[in-house]
Amino acid sequence: MPDVAELPAETGLPESALEGLGRRPFGVYVHVPFCATRCGYCDFNTYTAGELGSAASPKSWLDGLRSELELAARVLGEPPAADTVFVGGGTPSLLGADGLAEVLEVVRGAFGLAPGAEVTTESNPESTSPEFFERIRAAGYTRVSLGMQSAARHVLQVLDRVHTPGRPVDAAREARAAGFEHVNLDVIYGTPGERPEDLRASLDAVLSAGVDHVSAYALIVEEGTALARRVRRGELPAPDDDVLATDYEMIDSVLSAAGLRWYEVSNWATDDAARCRHNLGYWQGGDWWGAGPGAHSHVGGVRWWNVKHPAKYASLLAEGNSPEAGRELLTEEDRHLERIMLELRVAEGLALDALDAAGIEEARAAAAEGLLEPSVLDSRGRAVLTDRGRLLADGVVRRLAG
Known part of the structure; x- marks a missing residue:
């Protein structure tokens, strides 16, 4: 965590x-x-x-x-x-x-x-x-x-x-x-x-x-x-x-x-x-600054969030303080899991170099079950969800992440 x-x-x-x-x-x-x-x-x-x-x-x-x-x-x-x-x-x-x-x-x-x-x-x-x-x-x-x-x-x-x-x-x-x-x-x-x-x-x-x-x-x-x-x-x-x-x-x-x-x-x-x-x-793993009550931000593997109530948000800033409530310092394992979870959702899919050996075997098995496009796995080295795979995307993520 x-x-x-x-x-x-x-x-x-x-x-x-x-x-x-x-x-x-x-x-x-x-x-x-x-x-x-x-x-x-x-x-x-x-x-x-x-x-x-x-x-x-x-x-x-x-x-x-x-x-x-x-x-x-x-x-x-x-x-x-x-x-x-x-x-x-x-x-x-x-x-x-x-x-x-x-x-x-x-x-x-x-x-x-x-x-x-x-x-x-x-x-x-x-x-x-x-x-x-x-x-x-x-x-x-x-x-x-x-x-x-x-x-x-x-x-x-x-x-x-x-x-x-x-x-x-x-x-x-x-x-x-x-x-x-x-x-x-x-x-x-x-x-x-x-x-x-x-x-x-x-x-x-x-x-x-x-x-x-x-x-x-x-x-x-x-x-x-x-x-x-x-x-x-x-x-x-x-x-x-x-x-x-x-x-x-x-x-x-x-x-x-x-x-x-x-x-x-x-x-x-x-x-x-x-x-x-x-x-x-x-x-696709970009950076963003989220401003406003309750907004979340991410820069280079650091994620943080603001206080939620608009009155508290405004008063902290009026006093010269940050409105941030806490942060997460993402570990390599966290970033690896998020990359699989997020990139697999897009049509371009996930590069297989993001997976370890066990993940690649799971990707091949998922392709055999009709959840990932087999031709993409073979030709471009990417895991791309099929129409059926989109319906079961969360399960495919868990399998590839190990």
Whole structure:
């Protein structure tokens, strides 16, 4: 297991972590913790205005963000320009176009943006408009990710989503009209009560929007959520693994037929340019600084995380202290396991030189069972999941890791 240590007021990083900084992909993640309402399935670090009261506000959060990224620039010494920026949450679009523009200016001021940088913001369809998209595009955002989840009203009700079923498609079209070439729609499948025809209708709606990227995630009942309490009380059934597998096969078949190809187990894109480069940085061992309450960071085998509550986050930074709560110093064994776990999820697969002799034998056995592409093992020396292997990806990882 990684070594866990409390962090001092202003954290430094070991020289070993800073070696190669800038030669690996470098991204910035900004966590916006605010939501208008809380979705019943969500366990992200988010807060409604009623939950926060006067303890924190978008202004105190933004002041904290500016201070944290100034701290980041000092810790990294000569920080590389950001190849990617991802503003997530929460609901970043609640900041409005002006707020999101200011967030990007803060990132620019601390790190700068590399030529051709990818800059993404998540958005709730209900808090967007044609003017919103035009203004964030002018501010420098290049990509928008919209939470659709489903086109079926009764499925949205189970998830406690408040947007109307048709709004995400309209929002995606508005984003494209504003000049965004890269637009993603998120889908959740396996919700209790969702029928095959509901999922197919959602996929048809996604395709009608003309987006170049789709993320599809199986519903997970997370402890501590309203959904988990409903399942525990017997009000709703838990998601069924067989149904989830059938749903995934439908999603892959429909999207593939429409020209969106999988490049990561839960993500499909029309071409390489449409892939989310920020997330690829996570999956391919890049570095990133995560700013905001509860955000996680990783640089050169050191991973750390911030305090969760926005008020605590803002107050620590206002006092000149780091908002970090703890860190993990990844061992070689940890990094080896993570490389297998993350790289095997992408379409390019995992280089066999990442495996020991026992792992290679397991890869050959998995290929014989139809879980890995045998031709790739033979010709390019990479382990690539088959369609069936994607359904059982976690098990394949455990086998290769030993």
